[in-house]
Amino acid sequence: MNVQQAYNTWASSYDMVRNLTRDLEAQVLRAVLPPGSYAEVVELGCGTGKNTAWLAQRAHRLTAVDFSSEMLARAQAAPQPPHVRFQQADITQPWFWLTAPADLLTCSLILEHIQRLDVVFALAQMALRPGGLFYIGELHPFKQYQGSKARFDTAEGGVFELECYVHHISDFTESARRHGFSCQRLQEWFDDEHRAGTPRIVSFLFRREK
Ligand SMILES: C[S@@+](CC[C@H](N)C(=O)[O-])C[C@H]1O[C@@H](n2cnc3c(N)ncnc32)[C@H](O)[C@@H]1O
Numbered sequence: 001m002n003v004q005q006a007y008n009t010w011a012s013s014y015d016m017v018r019n020l021t022r023d024l025e026a027q028v029l030r031a032v033l034p035p036g037s038y039a040e041v042v043e044l045g046c047g048t049g050k051n052t053a054w055l056a057q058r059a060h061r062l063t064a065v066d067f068s069s070e071m072l073a074r075a076q077a078a079p080q081p082p083h084v085r086f087q088q089a090d091i092t093q094p095w096f097w098l099t100a101p102a103d104l105l106t107c108s109l110i111l112e113h114i115q116r117l118d119v120v121f122a123l124a125q126m127a128l129r130p131g132g133l134f135y136i137g138e139l140h141p142f143k144q145y146q147g148s149k150a151r152f153d154t155a156e157g158g159v160f161e162l163e164c165y166v167h168h169i170s171d172f173t174e175s176a177r178r179h180g181f182s183c184q185r186l187q188e189w190f191d192d193e194h195r196a197g198t199p200r201i202v203s204f205l206f207r208r209e210k
Contacts, residue, residue: 003113004067004090006162007047010152011070014048017153020191021200025108025137026050028189028203033058033135038104042127044091044120045110049075055106056084063097065089092119101129107136112150112164117171121179125208134181134206140188140199141168172204180210 001009014022029051039060046052046064048071056062061083066072067090076086087097092114105124114120124134139148149164173183184207188199 001160003163006160007068008070011048011068011074013152021109021139022050024189024201028137028201029106029108029135030054032185032187032203032205040100040102041104042102044105044107046075047071049078051108052084053078056081059083063087065091095123095127098127102127103129103132105134109138111136111138111167113162115165117167117175121175125179128208130208132208136172136204138202140202141166142198143200146198169202176206180208181206182209
């Protein structure tokens with residue numbers, strides 16, 4: 001199963017089982033985004049819509065993108081205001097679906113599945129207006145060093161591990177720098193705020209400068 005097929009399979013149980021990473025990242029996004037509203041927002045890898053309704057409250061227009069039809073179907077099944085649009089697309093391919101320069105891009109728990117961060121930062125740089133923000137919330141690489149990765153229980157009773165790539169902290173910041181972004185915030189988030197443990201989530205807030 002490739003990543004797209006795996007998410008199509010995982011979609012039916014994604015929201016049903018306890019998932020500390022998914023739940024902590026939802027809190028992180030809400031804590032990190034500066035207050036106020038954004039004209040044009042793009043949510044990359046919206047999945048089943050964990051963050052979509054909340055982002056919609058902060059957006060005049062929101063495009064929620066994912067390449068898994070089954071994850072998207074779940075997101076679309078929830079009531080959404082008319083300014084929310086869903087798009088099935090692979091975010092490593094040119095963003096022809098973009099209709100206006102974005103003020104905010106968000107990426108929650110998707111980049112671990114994407115081998116080349118440079119591809120996404122290059123597309124993000126083209127999509128954002130100057131001064132626009134790029135939020136990223138990912139499984140912390142320290143967790144990845146310990147073997148954590150996206151995985152789910154299959155109907156057959158086994159555990160399926162998805163194809164994942166380790167991106168070190170400097171991989172994010174250097175790719176961002178190469179594509180004209182400054183790092184406004186870099187934070188690490190822990191289970192139960194237990195700061196002596198391994199951080200679960202890393203978050204970045206980048207700003208397009210050039
Ligand atoms: C772990 S889920 C996260 C979903 C949601 N953002 C959340 O936090 O619950 C990762 C999502 O990224 C999507 N995804 C992975 N690679 C993608 C790609 N290249 N293009 C578009 N979507 C992708 C998957 O289909 C899946 O819905």
